[in-house]
Amino acid sequence: MKKELDKDYTPKNSSMANTVEEMKNLGKQMENLRTNKELKEDNKIPDPVQRKTRD
Numbered sequence: 001m002k003k004e005l006d007k008d009y010t011p012k013n014s015s016m017a018n019t020v021e022e023m024k025n026l027g028k029q030m031e032n033l034r035t036n037k038e039l040k041e042d043n044k045i046p047d048p049v050q051r052k053t054r055d
Helices: 020-031 036-041
Strands: none
Touching: none
């Protein structure tokens, strides 16, 4: 049996976008993210590796 949520339900955890407009803006920001290589060329430190693959 599926539990129905109220139309105004908001999850207690955080979310990246609350509206479609925010989601569109986030998509535009993500399209313009610089790669690790580009960051290194500007002498900036890229994000650390989150997960190493197994050999």
